[in-house]
Amino acid sequence: MFEKIKCFILDMDGTIYLGNELFPFTKDFLKKVEETGREYYFFTNNSSKSQQAYIEKLDKLGIPIQKEQMMISSHVIIKYLKDHYDGKSIYVVGTPSLIQEFQYFDMNLVEEDPDIVVLGFDTTLTYEKLEKACHYIRNGCVYFGINPDWNCPMEGGKFIPDCGSMAKLIEASTGKFPDFFGKPSKYTLNYIIQETGYQPEEIAIVGDRLYTDIAVADQSDVTSILVLSGESTRKDVEASDVKPDVILEDLSEITKML
Template sequence: MKKDTGFLIDMDGVIYRGGELIPGAKEFIEKLIREDYPFLFLTNNSQRNCRDVVAKLHRMGIHVQEKHIFTCAIATARYLASQKPNGTAFVIGEGGLLTALHQNGYSIVDDDPDYVVIGEGRTILLESVDKAINMVMRGAKLIATNLDPYCPSSNGTIRSGCGAFVSMIELATERKAFSAGKPSPVMMRLAKAELGTRSFQTIMLGDTMETDILGGVQMGFKTVLTLTGSTDIGDLEDFAYQPDYVIQSIEELLEKGAFEAIIKGEAKPELVFA
């Protein structure tokens, strides 16, 4: 029987780090599937479509389905479809974003679009940025799939994120982009609706205070910060908001009583609490 409590789970820094699976991640997801807890992997990466993400997870030994993946590209496309059905977009981005827009009734154009939509890309040309700037100056609305300034790479370095690309257009046009990705309530609300849970029954599990935890706090979700990603325990004092729980890694949720304590909102001495 499907449980009332559901999980929204960030990926990089929670399930894997670069190309390496974090200990306990596979077993935790198997537990959710076995015990019929609804869950979604929530990612601010708009490059890959759901099938590609599933294939990556399968290679790591985590056997999930496309229905378990919810990307900022999907959130962006659904938001645009709700604002202007069957609209048009000039896109700087890759396959995941293009697929999501097409699936939600949008046409990709090279002239006079309703929206300029920016996602991640490994080969973004200055010519495309200049084109986007002129479109926004002529009235197209500027949309970002997320505002992350950088993204981690598989070799441990970082690369420019969507927010870095968008900032160029914002600076040139003096227009601010609207973002539907984490921590935007747009993405968090859409993901919760997919789970079919109520706010207090939704648990956000992530490694980043500025996106995962902030998004969950703003929506009234229970929030669990894991320290296997971009946040150290000492960083918490820099934020005006705090997660409900702090764990060393996802493996802690497999320990006796820890999972149940978080489900029920109870304290457990072995866990670190903010």
Template structure:
């Protein structure tokens, strides 16, 4: 590193110019009820320096209010407007890319379904004949009946949508199946792939840039997954940092078609590099 410039892949990233930090949550900021190393210090630094923070999560199992309450419980002074979730991305997609008034069979938590209904989306709990599409989320309330109903509708010709392709959600004991794994179960039966709405689609990052007035070169996407977090940043044209506290390893990054701009052990190392670049 020279004067805050990080060399990677033949180009330089100036961490000293970053003022919008786009953070994944699970595996990046926390694991279950535990803040990961450096996260608390990073948020203190962001508040003191006036940096913008946005939380970009593909987790559709809970709403923004639940996520906000969790962050406060962990001691993070997050604000509601700082959250951009897979639920909001799904609502935005259904409103802008689908026909008005369509009905959806949702494989998701009651929280997810409730948020969709509050946004005016026609959510069905049975495989009705007029269902236009199956929408799969990270369903921690999954039962086999939902899987069977989804397959029944997809064989009838319903469209196949999903909030995110994440295969595993990190936990303190290891990992649990995420939305992408649930989709793999359905894909193996019906032979069809879903259209994924959340990361790596760049919509959430574009919304964050619009909200904060920051340019792409002033933003930094930080996450633990190459095929969602890092790919999302690359798709949006922003620099990326892979932290090794969740799913991906340094070896995974070296072999990836979507390598990060920078690899850090955790948020603590990232903060140290930012502070050095700004000194």
């Protein structure tokens, strides 16, 4: 099954770790990927943190990586904006880390009269930000969202409202719902294919969420692998229209097959 796979795109929380605890099988899997001449990348939908923050977290967990191995949803939309709206002014609803990520790529950020509103997973959300975003959107600004997740999982089985839920709040006020760029959008799939340089049939996306990790590969030649070490269960698969190509307990089962 894995003979044709040359590249693994790995979700993070629920796939390689849970909270701040690395799964005991993760390092063995990554080592086996390298030993068999394959590559691995990480991709997170969480748009509240910077690429560097995730690189540092992985390093603390004993997984040093190259910068290009850490993919984040905010980079997908930044690339799209550069390709299609270069130079246009942007109002970003997001954390300081997200703002810094946009600034790093020299995006034209403004606080007043933007051409585009971008909604991220903003754990520093204020009423003032919402008021401004809704005003701009209501008056005709182009409007995009970064990641469609309804909730962000926290340690201890808790959840906090994520970007998708914030978009629903704005929709209630403006009647507008954004086009999203993180998993499971085709923007993300195209970004992964372009950035890795592999053909779709050579890529496997591994994750624990059906509606993001698995759905991003739906109706493509990319192999989708659902691991049951995080959010989704076999019952969820039965009830879902999105079906993974493969269901495994965790990464250790892939290690045995490589």
